[in-house]
Amino acid sequence: MQVTMTVNGASFTSDVESRTLLVQHLRDNLNLTGTHVGCDTSSCGACTIVVNGEAVKSCTLLAVQCNGAEITTIEGLASNNALHPIQEGFREKHGLQCGFCTPGMIMASWQLLERNPNPSDGEIRHALEGNFCRCTGYDNIVKAVQWAAQNS
Amino acid sequence: MGKLIGESVKRVEDRRFTTGTGQYTDDIVLPRMTHAHIVRSHLAHARIRSVNTAAAKSADGVVTVLTGEDFKDIGGVPCGWQVDFKDGTTMHEPKHPILVADKVRHVGDAVAVVIAETKGQARDAAELVEVDYEELPVVTDATEALKAGAPQVHDDLPNNMVFDWELGDQGATDTGIANAHHVTKLEIRNQRLVPNAIEPRSYIGDYDAARDFYTLYTSSQNPHVIRLLMCAFVLELPEHKVRVVSRDVGGGFGSKIYHYTEEALVIWASKQIGRPIKWTAERSESFVTDAHGRDHNTTAEMGFDDAGKITALRVRTDANLGAYLSTFSTCIPTYLHGTLLQGQYTTPAIHISLNAVFTNTTAVDAYRGAGRPEATYLIERLMDTAAAEMNIDPAELRKRNFIPPFDGVNQPGYQTQVALQYDSGNYIAAMEKALETIGYQDLRREQEEARKQGRYLGIGFSSYIEACGIAPSAVVGSLGARAGLFESANIRVQPTGKVSVYTGSHSHGQGHETTFAQLVADNLGIPMENVEIVHGDTEQIPFGMGTYGSRSLAVGGSAISRSLDKVKEKGAKIAAHLLEASVDDLDFADGKWTVRGTDKSKAFDEVSLAAYVPHNFPEGMEPGIEFNSFYDPANFTYPFGTHIAVVEVDPDTGTVTLQRFVAVDDVGNIINPMIVDGQIQGGVAQGVGQALLESANYDESGQFSTGTYMDYAMPRADDLPSIEVSQNVTPCPHNPLGVKGCGEAGTIGATPAVVNAAIDALRPLGVTDLEMPLSPPRVWSAIQQASA
Structure with missing residues (x-):
């Protein structure tokens, strides 16, 4: 089936199998490998991206459901080579180690700050509880989001 | 101590990881690459009566289907550490078959592999592989497995024993307990865990017939050890014809130390089909095949x-x-x-x-x-x-x-x-x-x-x-380790004074690109951005025992430290020559060699350039500054x-x-x-x-x-x-x-x-x-x- 979507500001039209997950489409067809796959049950959040202004796990959508969608992935978050404050925050506060969960964690944080520009510690933990990080113990991720909130 | 050591320097690697531009193994796409899907046992213990692959072989996009029969002449993956029975008998060591032919021994045991043009086609065709099993009784608990009459995991290894073992003074301990004023006793179940690195294991085997050369891309904590085990003990490949690459790895926590059967599978099968093969675990596969x-x-x-x-x-x-x-x-x-x-x-x-x-x-x-x-x-x-x-x-x-x-x-x-x-x-x-x-x-x-x-x-x-x-290699060798556990580090000073460091340690989240660069930059008195830390490629790094056991800085960092000493020693000789002074009269600080008590000095980059433009070097002085060290801890x-x-x-x-x-x-x-x-x-x-x-x-x-x-x-x-x-x-x-x-x-x-x-x-x-x-x-x- 043919599907057209705008990803990080550029329009892409592709032929995809109807069963293709959005995350597979991004990774395999559009070569946007910054979005990761960590599980097969929509539990880990590594594939979180922004579709039409909402953070979603891109393994829960079919590519064909996203015809006409406006999508932002981790590759589209920085503008003009300047890191987004959330990206800066993760670096500043050591909010990542292996980096595998990081793109999804950053996109989920983006959603949180859109809705709540000044979240508390507890609100951040609640908002990110759909994203696994096995490396950091989350403390520095919370600090990274707080840093981003203060520096946005 | 310099001005970087002891500082919370922000990580060098974070730019790529926060922008989605890291490159994990599953991100790599090779020309003509095929995809593997493994047929795994849904039973914990069963004899394989037959495997029918006819339907799978004729399915859309399928390149080949392999079963245990295809691997009968290959021994399987061995253990890396021999611990013998108390009485000196050699431990029981069945090799881990790449695909099993006789009987499956746990849920997830690999029975067949389908290799196809796309991942979807491989998965679809795997559904068509028919395995006829004869179910056998099962034992999953260690204590139960030791009891008389327990199901036998390996038919020829009695009582399910790998080995028995003891350490310490039994007599003194029994006496100490018997004579104690108070004895505390606990029955403890330390439960089984799954490490769960968030990046699933992923491998690409790529055989290049023109060069008769194999490349394995792998999500591994120690690429050299994988190469050694795979070449010397599993597939009998010439080590100099095999490159193992493991760059960005999404967490390990131990589970990516080991040589896994799927690594050998994609390398061996790539030669059979003449095309690269990628296999990436689904999470449900990781749960039953990553070591627990x-x-x-x-x-x-x-x-x-x-x-x-x-x-x-x-x-x-x-x-x-x-x-x-x-x-x-x-x-x-x-x-x-x-x-x-x-x-x-x-x-x-x-x-x-x-x-x-x-x-x-x-x-x-x-x-x-x-x-x-x-x-x-x-x-x-x-x-x-x-x-x-x-x-x-x-x-x-x-x-x-x-x-x-x-x-x-x-x-x-x-x-x-x-x-x-x-x-x-x-x-x-x-x-x-x-x-x-x-x-x-x-x-x-x-x-x-x-x-x-x-x-x-x-x-x-x-x-x-x-x-x-x-x-320490001598210690672990005496205890049965089949490898030394040293580490290597090569430091290559480039002509412009930039420094490449090739470490046998492997970073999968630990931040070596930062910590090791701090160490090198401080020691040489140069900016951190002039130092590149390279890991995870057997073609670039002399040798490596990898990262586990909290060893990277203590062993890998010490190897770097040894090479730094050699770099500074050679640099001093060149500087002394350029300054027409004795080495003994030079001080090295802030990235330059200075003749003590004078303002005559040569900076690190000047010495580096001279090392590669040795127009007036004295006889016996070799050009270049590059040193390798193997550090074996005491x-x-x-x-x-x-x-x-x-x-x-x-x-x-x-x-x-x-x-x-x-x-x-x-x-x-x-x-x-x-x-x-x-x-x-x-x-x-x-x-x-x-x-x-x-x-x-x-x-x-x-x-x-x-x-x-x-x-x-x-x-x-x-x-x-x-x-x-x-x-x-x-x-x-x-x-x-x-x-x-x-x-x-x-x-x-x-x-x-x-x-x-x-x-x-x-x-x-x-x-x-x-x-x-x-x-x-x-x-x-x-x-x-x-x-x-």
């Missing part, structure tokens, strides 16, 4: 005299190693567990007797901490239990038994009863700092007040020690610390809430405090995970009942409080950096502290023991039973 951790059944007894001094420790353990022997599996319950039973205490007699056992389960190997968490758990649970039984404060009981401080220089190392010599330690200092940080006396008063209000607060301790910086390193957990238990629901966690660790000298804090925090999170949430479970038919993230609970952001970490510094006396390693400390220390805290909370209700994980139903049941 822990899984000990233990009886532990500790004797005390009337002053609360430990008289002896006796341990009996059945260690479940699963259906096959993973690379390091045999040394984990033995040389990384039995040897740590001294803990931080002056225990005068220790004995461990252990059975290593085959079962119809996924292989068990090192998971973060690897043996040391199991040792620490039993010792520290015994300490808090004994303290309660003897009515002594648990901190006080530890203080009465701590080994006194020793720095390994002015005071000798501490010889344990279980074969190790600790390098340096100041256990009381870590305890005192932890007590002060948490506000211990106030906390006990708060606990009393809370109890009056019907609230159950608990305080739990853990004073752990670990053996890291793995490992001893293990012994980080230690005290962790204190504070929990509140809701007696109506059994819910355990971790309120505070204080970790005071001593990992020797520190290069990047930010990274060390991060390693400890992340380690603690995994230790807390074992205590409260995680458990890998098999049902009676051998089905793996915790095979998704909906069934296997791991800590999420809202499960944890902020982990309060700080460090003392007792330098390692035997490596050039004075460092000990910090990767596993948190995981080793945390688990018993949390469980001890929960039991402490519930003692007024009569609860004296809890089995991990402390799930609400389990805790609630324990409360009901205690009050019944």
Whole structure:
């Protein structure tokens, strides 16, 4: 089936199998490998991206459901080579180690700050509880989001 | 010390990881690449009557289908460490077949592989492979597997024994227990865990017929070891014709140390089909094929005299190693567990007797901490239990038994009863700092007040020690390791004074590109951006033993330190020549060699350029500055610390809430405090995970009942409080950096502290023991039973 979507500001039209997950489409067809796959049950959040202004796990959508969608992935978050404050925050506060969960964690944080520009510690933990990080113990991720909130 | 060492320099690698431009193995796409899907057993134990691949072979897009028959002439993956029976008999070591032909021995055992043009086609065709099984009886528990009449995992290996093993003085220990004023005894189940790196394992095999050359891209913690094992022991390939590349890896925690059958599979099959093959585990595959951790059944007894001094420790353990022997599996319950039973205490007699056992389960190997968490758990649970039984404060009981401080220089190392010599330690200092940080006396008063209000607060301790910086080759060789455990580092000074460092250590989250660059830049007096740290490619790096056992800085960093010495020595010779001075008259500081007492100097980049433009070099002076070092440590390193957990238990629901966690660790000298804090925090999170949430479970038919993230609970952001970490510094006396390693400390220390805290909370209700994980139903049941 043919599907057209705008990803990080550029329009892409592709032929995809109807069963293709959005995350597979991004990774395999559009070569946007910054979005990761960590599980097969929509539990880990590594594939979180922004579709039409909402953070979603891109393994829960079919590519064909996203015809006409406006999508932002981790590759589209920085503008003009300047890191987004959330990206800066993760670096500043050591909010990542292996980096595998990081793109999804950053996109989920983006959603949180859109809705709540000044979240508390507890609100951040609640908002990110759909994203696994096995490396950091989350403390520095919370600090990274707080840093981003203060520096946005 | 320069101006970078000791600073929390922000990480070099974060730019690519925060922008989605890292390159993990599954991100790599090669021309003409095919995709593999593995047909795995859904049964835990069954004889294979037949495998019918006809339908799969004719399915859309299928390139080939292979079964165990195709691999009959290939021996399989061996173990990397030989631990023999007590009587000297060689351990039982069945090789792990790449695809099994005779019988499957655990759920997830690999039976066939479909290789197709796309991942979807491979998966579709795999559905068409028909395997006819004859089901066999199943055993999944180590202790059950030892009983007469238990199902036999390997038909030719009696009683499911891998080996039996002991360490320590049995006679003295039995006497110490028999004559003790008080004996504390615990039956401990240290449950099976799944490491769960968030990046699933991923491999690409690429055979280039034109060059007769193989390339394996792999999510591995140690590419050289994979190459060595695969070439020398599995596929018999010429090592110089094989390149193994492992660049960005999304976490390991031990599970990516080992040589996995799928690595050999994609390399071997790539040659058969003449095209690259990618295999990436689905999470459900990871759950049943990544090596698991822990899984000990233990009886532990500790004797005390009337002053609360430990008289002896006796341990009996059945260690479940699963259906096959993973690379390091045999040394984990033995040389990384039995040897740590001294803990931080002056225990005068220790004995461990252990059975290593085959079962119809996924292989068990090192998971973060690897043996040391199991040792620490039993010792520290015994300490808090004994303290309660003897009515002594648990901190006080530890203080009465701590080994006194020793720095390994002015005071000798501490010889344990279980074969190790600790390098340096100041256990009381870590305890005192932890007590002060948490506000211990106030906390006990708060606990009393809370109890009056019907609230159950608990305080739990853990004073752990670990053996890291793995490992002195001569020592591990004498204990059965089939490899040395040194590390290499090559430093190439480029003509413009830029520096490339090729390390055999492997970063999969540890931040070596930053820490190692700090070390090199400071030593050479050059900016960090002039240093590139290269890891994870056998074509670039001379040799490497990889990263595990908290060894990267202690062993890999020491190798870099050795090469830095050689670089500076050669640089001084060139500078002396350029300055027409004697080497002895030069000082090296701030990146330049200066003739002492003058303003004549040559900067590092000037010397570097001269090294490669040697127009007037004297006879005998070689051009270039490039040095390689192999560093073999003189001893293990012994980080230690005290962790204190504070929990509140809701007696109506059994819910355990971790309120505070204080970790005071001593990992020797520190290069990047930010990274060390991060390693400890992340380690603690995994230790807390074992205590409260995680458990890998098999049902009676051998089905793996915790095979998704909906069934296997791991800590999420809202499960944890902020982990309060700080460090003392007792330098390692035997490596050039004075460092000990910090990767596993948190995981080793945390688990018993949390469980001890929960039991402490519930003692007024009569609860004296809890089995991990402390799930609400389990805790609630324990409360009901205690009050019944």
